[in-house]
Amino acid sequence: MSEGLDLQLTPQQKITEAISGLHAAVRSDISKSTASDYLSMLTVYVPEHGLSGSDLSKAIAVLTMPSSLLTSSSLQLVKLLYPRDRVEDDIVVNIVGCLGSGDGKPDFSVQISLLRWLVLIQPFLRTQAVLSQVYSILFMYLGYESIRRWTCHLLFLATKRKDIYPWRIQYLLELQNKYRDSQHLTGLLMLYKEYYPDIVVDRFGNFRGSLFKYPDQQFLTAINDLQSRLHRHESEASVARSALTGPKRRRLNIPEVATIDPSGKSVTVEELTNLAAFAQNIDKVTLPAQVGSVFRDDGMVKRILVNRPTELAWERFNTWLASCLQQEFELSKRSDDDDALRELLLRSYELCQYTKQSFVSVQNFLRIYIGQWNGVKNRDIIFKMLLQLPLRKWESLSKDIVTPLTSIYDSNSQSWEFRYDYLMFMADLTRLYAACLLSDEQDEVGEMNREDIITASAKLVAHWEELYDKVKFGDQGYAKVVQAAVYMHQVVKMFGKSI
Template sequence: MMASFTDAEERSENIRDLVDALERASVTPTKQRTVKVSTIVDAICRHAFDHGLDQDALRRVVQVASRKTELDQTSVTTLIKNLYPSQQVPAHVVVTVVGGLGQGKGKPSPGTQNGLVKWLTMVRDIIEHHAILSRMYRVLFNMLDMISIRTSLCHLLSLITRRKHVQPFRIQQLLALSRGLGNEPALQGLLRVYRDYYPDIMIGSTSITRNSFPPQLDPEWQIRLIVIKETSIAARALNSEQHNGFRVARKGAKRGRASLIPDVHTFHANETSVTLEEIDSVEDFVDKLDRIELPGQLISILTDPLLQKFVALKPSVIATTRIQLWLSAFLEDEYKTAKSGNPTSTFLSEILDGLLEQTQYTKVLLPVVSDFLSEYLRVWDGISDVDAILGLLSFVSLQNFKDAHNTYFSKVEQAVVTQNPQNYERIIPFYTDVLRQWMNEASSKQPPPQNQFALSTGSQKMVNDLVTHVTNMSLSLIISVPQGSHLSLVSSILSFYELVSSSSKPNHIPIMLPSLYLTYLLVQDTSTTTLSRICGVIGNYKNAFDKHPVPIKDYYDPGMTNIFNWCLRDMFHLLWIPRALSFTTGKCIGMYCDPQLRHALNIYLGDLGRDYSIGPSFGIAVNPWLSSLSAITWMELEEVEVRKQGLDSDTVARHQGPISRLSLAALEKDGGITVGLDEYKVNVLLYLAKRGHGGIKELMFATASDLKKAVNPTRQA
């Protein structure tokens, strides 16, 4: 990290030196220069292309380009073409550019002025104070008589014109220019913008050609700007503020292909109406909400956050119907195309991505979209637009799980997994998103009467059926997929149960336990992280039962609570006390280890040495996945106690491990430190928690609350 800051400082120093040299060259006649100016310009342009110009460098280079200097036209043009900002463009830079336009002795050449206007058009979305161009509107408009910059200026004005700019005297001036110049495309395009705001005043139609509209921005320049912004720390921080959600979105830098979804544009507005294009702040939006007119094409709601807010806050039957009709016609055509075996249009991906963005905002799947998906999934290949389709289906409303599975989920499972069995790793996260949506809906339902048995309401049964389906699927997958190749699958299963175990809500979301078979398989996985996470899940369930209204038997079947108690005892025996895999009728099941097998294992270990037995073999001090961390905990704890007791570090008796109650007693007799076994094991739990394995601590503390008292804070490792 330090090297990165050093490199940035070195680049900053270098660009400052280069700009200093450029400023000196700009006031020095060619014959008096000692350094070739093209070398300086090339170096600045390379830096700008690779890293962008910071605000200070940008300001100084623009000042050079915006006045008449000793630089040749080629150098100035090259500089303007490479004015890549690494941060947002300050308002004073915009003022400098506008001040360099027009006629006068100190003004730059017409070609330079035209390049500066085009540059303003390209960076208008990343200007620090977006209102600055609006404030400079009068100055820019009064330069329309300049032939050299008129076309570029009309394009810029077309993009920044708002209702407040459309004044009668400007309308007259534009009409006069139009009559004198004929059908100049760019001027006619600006007239069209004016006419959209006041169609009743500007009677008649303007001549519209392809060149009437602002041209698409240089894609290579825009792509380069995006790369610079993504690699600039300062630019990334400012970029999050670039679009505050209260201005209409314009497809600029990232628009690399044709788009079916148009920008927001309001047609046939009148003098008293307000358009979304005029809104530029949250205060402005709130003040004018009741007077805003619906834009021309409401399908822009798929990509425009401001339009999404407007439709959500001011719903209307007209708006909903218009959106539904457009989507219905488009999606029906796409379905018929796919059903006939032909490839769908290139616009389907754009629409599905837009629908996902809109659905994520509203949290509601439009009926026309759910109808389309129920049919389209029959012919879907399981590959195209998979992220968008799974994302949309995760918002399927709470309903009978069997119906939802027959209509949507079974088709998704078949389509996705048919392409690659490993794609089940995508199905579990998908069901996690569905569960989150369903639990949110179930939580908002009217609660049943108090003391009513769990799973007695329809919504509770629906959520439980979903969890049961994923449990059965997960158990099948864990058994089927070889160990070592299923890490992401196990992680997704654990994420699902982390959500289930921490989301129970009395009378709304029941406590839904995973299968004991699945739980024990995960406990025996060869990963410390997996062990910690499944322990955390069990601990969450224990906390959920502790916080639940009592008596528990009034809400849950005794068989369910018995199963969970078996699990708690098995885990406590496994990790904490030396009774791993023990079976006691009605109390614990030994993680399904047959008693005869446990006896045989115990005999085998006893033959290896009298200190070995099956009971303590999985304890926290010797567990195969935890033993190295437990050993480190002991060494740190031992050093703390040696210093605290003032013992000689070189001669004090050291424990060689593994730790047990007998070995600790023997250590004390040999002159070593005095530490209780429970205190040591609690320190292991705390050490594991500090290193990201806190699930084991949470389970042990939830199972035996008195363990928290077994550690002295002054003696923690």
């Protein structure tokens, strides 16, 4: 370490000096103890302060270029790649460029960790188009068994209809025949089949679902919290500027309903003009290139997803929606423009109502959103969406929903609107649990048995009473809150009949 790290430096400066010290390994030898000191410093400060764009670029250079850094130290550094801002395209290009075997290439364990990290930070990329730009290079490395899992995952995230060529289909079929046990090759091939059902031969092995789900929810939450905290002042400044200049309201960017170059035997969504045409062609209809266009169409794409559902189609949709929700949330935090996010939430809510299911992308987003929520923006739609989530045991319900919302309730004692809406939400949620007990077919719900449902219902009632006791006679909105109490009384009577 060069004279040690100056204790007078700010945390960000200490991070920069530690990264620069590790970057020296590209030009000269550094000892294991020196590298360990730098990594220890990063371990202390990076999770709280993150890496700036320049520090992240230097860290990636250390990991992708020949250096004197030991493999164990490189793997530790990968775990500390917490970006403060959107990840630039050159980061992705440099990582993809270091793949493979040969002189100067990183150890395969480091390549695996870097590819996994790319999957983790995919929602935080500056532009999603960069994955399309490196698509051909990633495809070349499918033959490398050690990195195949994460290569397939990145290709799954990046694949559009324009990326699918006959030779790629043929190559995937050959690899799938050679590596029958590779679930990830099979999953990627099934995605190709979603685009070209008449070209890809249906000769798959056993396929395990959810292969390409987000691999580390804790990391996603940590980066969201980090970037939200660090950009708070920037956001406040942006809001102040908008107040002076009059902000332009953004509109939600929803993909067009467009089916590109379908096979001759297929029928496109655009050709379906009425329900009769849909019924006649349900087995031949092809989904649009962008499943996100389900938010734009007049109902035909929704009908395909509901009446002819496939796991891959829903996984494609969830991948798109998760990225879109994340992007709009980040943009809304940096300005006073919340219109696009609200529209996306409304459309998500309506689609959940239509399909009678709760999407994984929405569930993950709501968990992050309410942890940073002020209880004001989009309150009406957020409470409605929370009621669409699958019922769960009290421990999970309390951790993910009740505790963060109660924190808002306690910190907004003057906001009777939130208090009323939250009390009504809690009553509605209790009603859902009670309804399960009244149904003969609902002795079990998900992972819950009847006893779990009763426990959760009783806990909800007890917690509701605690919330209500915090409202004092004479408080603003007291009369309105009393109406919530009348409603809850009816729900409790319903609960009493069900046990």
